[in-house]
Amino acid sequence: MPDVPTPATPRHVAIVMDGNGRWAADRGRVRTVGHRVGGTTVRAAIKFARQRNVRVLTLYAFSQENWSRPEAEIQVLMRLFARAFRQEVAELHREQVRLRFIGARTRLSAALLQTMASAEALTAANTGLEVIIAIDYGGQWDICQAAQRCVTDGLAVSPEAVTARLSTAGLPDVDLLIRTGGERRLSNFLLWQAAYAELYFTDTLWPAFDDAAFDDALQWFATRQRRFGAVPLGHAVTPQSVPARAARS
Numbered sequence: 001m002p003d004v005p006t007p008a009t010p011r012h013v014a015i016v017m018d019g020n021g022r023w024a025a026d027r028g029r030v031r032t033v034g035h036r037v038g039g040t041t042v043r044a045a046i047k048f049a050r051q052r053n054v055r056v057l058t059l060y061a062f063s064q065e066n067w068s069r070p071e072a073e074i075q076v077l078m079r080l081f082a083r084a085f086r087q088e089v090a091e092l093h094r095e096q097v098r099l100r101f102i103g104a105r106t107r108l109s110a111a112l113l114q115t116m117a118s119a120e121a122l123t124a125a126n127t128g129l130e131v132i133i134a135i136d137y138g139g140q141w142d143i144c145q146a147a148q149r150c151v152t153d154g155l156a157v158s159p160e161a162v163t164a165r166l167s168t169a170g171l172p173d174v175d176l177l178i179r180t181g182g183e184r185r186l187s188n189f190l191l192w193q194a195a196y197a198e199l200y201f202t203d204t205l206w207p208a209f210d211d212a213a214f215d216d217a218l219q220w221f222a223t224r225q226r227r228f229g230a231v232p233l234g235h236a237v238t239p240q241s242v243p244a245r246a247a248r249s
């Protein structure tokens with residue numbers, strides 16, 4: 001019988017940080033105010049994940065589909081990203097956080113790409129929490145680029161070969177995927193890596209997602225029984241447990 005343990009703490013938590021615009025609108029403010037406040041939530045969530053011994057925290061910051069937003073909003077977001085990556089990296093480095101970025105990187109500015117590369121280089125040897133920022137990211141893009149690399153490498157496209165060429169190669173699969181903001185969809189996030197993730201949806205908007213809300217998600221995760229297609233412990237079918245007629249047919 002396969003042993004399918006349910007560890008209380010997820011190794012890899014991924015979050016769709018949704019609801020910034022609505023959080024601002026609820027307060028009569030422009031959407032970008034929500035993005036700014038959402039940035040402080042990111043800082044707190046990283047701290048909380050460290051405290052809870054999560055190994056990998058992947059944050060969806062900007063999807064490939066988000067390029068279809070108004071130019072002014074995109075510009076504000078890009079400025080916020082550049083500032084955050086520059087300002088936070090020293091402190092994250094002190095805390096042994098390893099910072100990495102996943103995404104296509106084809107439409108980001110050279111200056112932002114440079115900031116991202118510096119942050120990755122500075123923190124590359126750190127051994128604490130891994131924080132992966134998905135920016136200009138799409139799950140379909142990720143699978144396609146991995147499959148394309150299999151072809152370039154002269155390999156048959158297999159689950160193992162694709163996994164080893166995804167932008168998340170080397171990281172454990174997602175255990176817990178959280179989406180704030182009330183929608184129940186993946187919006188092209190880690191489609192392959194979340195194949196067996198536990199999905200947690202909350203109406204809480206991202207800027208309001210505090211430690212207590214994060215804790216609720218972790219507590220919910222700890223109650224899940226993960227089966228990975230197997231059968232629950234103690235429920236395996238043994239030759240003795242199969243009725244004689246069923247066993248014959």
Ligand code: IPE
Binds near residue numbers: 020022023061062181
């Ligand atoms: C998520 O918040 C942040 C990004 C997609 C960059 P939204 O901007 O999608 O906020 P809502 O969903 O419109 O409230």
Ligand code: IPE
Binds near residue numbers: 016185
């Ligand atoms: C998903 O949120 C993308 C990020 C949080 C970065 P969206 O607000 O873009 O998703 P949809 O459009 O509601 O699916």
Ligand code: MG
Binds near residue numbers: 018019020181
């Ligand atoms: Mg949204």
